[in-house]
Amino acid sequence: MINNSNHDIRNRGDxxxxxxxxxxxxxxxxxxxxxxxxxxxxxxxxxxxxxTDFWVQQLLSERVYQGExxxxxxxxxxxxxxxxxxxxxxxxxxxxSIDRLFCGPRCEAMKQRAQAIAQSMASxxxxxxxxxxxxxxxxxxxxxxx
Numbered sequence: 001m002i003n004n005s006n007h008d009i010r011n012r013g014d015x016x017x018x019x020x021x022x023x024x025x026x027x028x029x030x031x032x033x034x035x036x037x038x039x040x041x042x043x044x045x046x047x048x049x050x051x052t053d054f055w056v057q058q059l060l061s062e063r064v065y066q067g068e069x070x071x072x073x074x075x076x077x078x079x080x081x082x083x084x085x086x087x088x089x090x091x092x093x094x095x096x097s098i099d100r101l102f103c104g105p106r107c108e109a110m111k112q113r114a115q116a117i118a119q120s121m122a123s124x125x126x127x128x129x130x131x132x133x134x135x136x137x138x139x140x141x142x143x144x145x146x
Contacts, residue, residue, distance in 0.1 A: 008104025015055045019048060022097040031089045039080045058113050059106050069117075070124060077125045087118035 009015060023044055027036050036042040053065040076082065094114050098107050 007102065009059060009102050009106040009110065011060070012052060012056050014102065015059065016048065016052045018097055018101055019051055019055065020044075021101060022094055023048070025093050025097065026090070029089065029093060032086050032093075035076060035080065035082075035086075040076060055110065059110055070121065073121055074125060074128070082122070082125055084122045087122045091115060091118050 009018065023036075027033050027044070050065075050067055054067065054069065056062050057065040073082065091114055095111055098110060
């Protein structure tokens with residue numbers, strides 16, 4: 001199913017709808033879902049307002065986001081290393097959600113901004129990894145089977 005809507009992202013409500021759809025897929029994803037279910041404590045209801053604020057600021061130019069995007073990802077990276085492959089999967093799921101729900105210039109802007117963020121984040125995490133412990137974090141994650 002592609003593009004159930006004929007309109008672009010218009011407001012905060014549209015962004016929240018998009019992000020809820022996106023996280024439904026992320027949380028069940030075999031490649032990156034474990035970060036949200038096993039590596040960190042994650043509550044969609046706590047996270048959604050923050051990530052919505054981020055995208056509202058990016059797409060609607062409303063100064064509402066007050067977070068530490070890189071710091072949070074760096075902390076996660078130290079628990080279980082984030083690779084460019086993980087960011088690629090994030091982009092795939094985000095773009096898929098955008099295409100399924102909306103179309104228009106803001107959608108394209110969101111895809112372009114997400115691509116830039118993913119590339120920048122992956123590069124920065126690799127370059128700024130705190131190697132004072134001699135480790136970059138967990139390189140392979142295996143969920144113990146009962």
